[in-house]
Amino acid sequence: MAGVDGRHGRLFRDQEEKLSTVTPHTRLRHSGKRGDDANDGTGQRTTDRSAAVRYGEGDPYEQTKVAFGNALEALKELGLGIESVIRTRMYLSHVRDVDEAGRAHKELFDSVRPVSTLLVVEGFVDPRILVEVELEAFRGA
Template identity: 45%
Template sequence: MSATRVSSGGPWEQRYGYCRAVRTGDRIVTAGCTSTVDGAVAHRGDPYAQTATAIAIGLDALAKLGAGPESVIRTRMYVVDIDAHADAVGTAHAAAFGAAPPAATMVQVARLIDPDLLVEIELEAWLGEEG
């Protein structure tokens, strides 16, 4: 089965040899999405805004491959300080997915690729038939 890939032009994609999202058949997965815009961390210190931006970047990649937010079936949220930021991250996640929430996992990690990043999110979408 062949795969279709999209890039967001993020600073680490070419450097580390990955793309933003891959579609194979009815399944689309994203790489970890952060609040990195034009090569710089956006919304330093704001976990809600970083989460909203990371999800928007992921959803943009999914849209390029034919999926909308309602097609997202799973997310994984990696948070550097879950005690301090779980509510902000979770609230931004809920706002992004509204009435069609995906299965979700939130875990704490020691740190992300840039010390100013507070959250990284992966999205997985399914375009097949319901059932």
């Protein structure tokens, strides 16, 4: 579901999935008026837009590439590209996957060098998910 909160100039796109009804969340958020310097954020996992198809099961490198690919696609909806990315976050369910996730991140973001945080978490709602990512972009970066 996509929507606009006109009072605050926010655009959001929710993913159609069961979790959205339990813990409402947004997969893409734009704050500010179009054309203004504004922060844009997206959080993604390794599914298609319907959240029905999972990619890279058991492969943290592939899951990282797919999740960031989904995030970058979402930013395109706001007219932003990889050069606008200023911060990334990677959440991993296993410390053993740090090198593979880091390799995927470097391949994607080496040219723009965003601030990056990597966290190892207890796990995700779906145990097949090894990686979730977030990125922030700045219009005018």
